[in-house]
Amino acid sequence: MTDQPRPVFPRVWAATDLEDHRPASMFATYSGWDYDTLPPLDPARLKGFAWAGEAAGSAPDPEQVEFLAEIAGSLPECMVLPDAFVHFATRPELYEQLDEVSTTSCYIDISAPVPSPVEKDAVVIRFFRDQQDCLFWYLYLRPDGTSFIAESEWSDEWADHDDEEDEDDEPETDDGGGEEEGGEVRFSWTGPSIEEFAYRYWLECKAWYVVSKYFGGELTDEIAAYLAHYKKPAEAGD
Numbered sequence: 194m195t196d197q198p199r200p201v202f203p204r205v206w207a208a209t210d211l212e213d214h215r216p217a218s219m220f221a222t223y224s225g226w227d228y229d230t231l232p233p234l235d236p237a238r239l240k241g242f243a244w245a246g247e248a249a250g251s252a253p254d255p256e257q258v259e260f261l262a263e264i265a266g267s268l269p270e271c272m273v274l275p276d277a278f279v280h281f282a283t284r285p286e287l288y289e290q291l292d293e294v295s296t297t298s299c300y301i302d303i304s305a306p307v308p309s310p311v312e313k314d315a316v317v318i319r320f321f322r323d324q325q326d327c328l329f330w331y332l333y334l335r336p337d338g339t340s341f342i343a344e345s346e347w348s349d350e351w352a353d354h355d356d357e358e359d360e361d362d363e364p365e366t367d368d369g370g371g372e373e374e375g376g377e378v379r380f381s382w383t384g385p386s387i388e389e390f391a392y393r394y395w396l397e398c399k400a401w402y403v404v405s406k407y408f409g410g411e412l413t414d415e416i417a418a419y420l421a422h423y424k425k426p427a428e429a430g431d
Contacts (some may be wrong), residue, residue, distance in 0.1 A: 232422035
């Protein structure tokens with residue numbers, strides 16, 4: 194285990210706009226918002242993936258159970274897959290809720306664990322990706338047993354093509370994606386758990402279909418409460 198200080202990731206929620214409620218700062222598929230400015234979530238809806246209804250308690254898929262067991266078995270002894278992540282990743286009826294509602298055609302795609310490219314002894318497991326590979330979402334595992342959800346433009350699929358490096362060197366990718374100025378790979382902290390990430394992602398997509406000019410989603414009390422966190426421009430001066 195390394196004695197080097199752990200990197201501190203920015204707390205960012207990368208997502209689409211919510212029209213006038215939360216306009217994007219630039220013309221792009223995704224913008225980044227300070228995570229601490231997001232609407233609060235109802236804890237009751239987080240518990241046991243309650244937001245997903247019957248899908249939350251659906252039967253696990255045997256092949257997914259076997260795959261997650263293989264992933265768990267390949268991790269260092271100091272790391273354990275969170276129970277909630279295993280529950281989510283082994284139930285297609287549950288995780289496909291995100292595929293179905295995604296406004297940018299993102300989809301679940303669970304990978305084998307690979308070393309983090311930005312932190313020695315940490316491991317990342319991709320579980321969600323943009324259809325055009327603009328963004329990837331990971332379960333980020335640290336050797337102290339903690340975990341969280343992270344997002345990056347860097348893809349774990351590039352890790353197999355990295356050049357061999359000295360143990361003390363910072364890992365780099367040989368591809369332009371996922372890098373900013375200076376070729377530095379960047380990750381953002383984007384949720385404390387899979388429960389919170391999945392619920393917020395699902396709820397924001399539902400909200401987008403309501404506020405979008407081109408779709409007619411149902412404005413439920415849940416969505417209305419979420420959108421009420423943001424003031425429309427006309428209301429800002431009231």
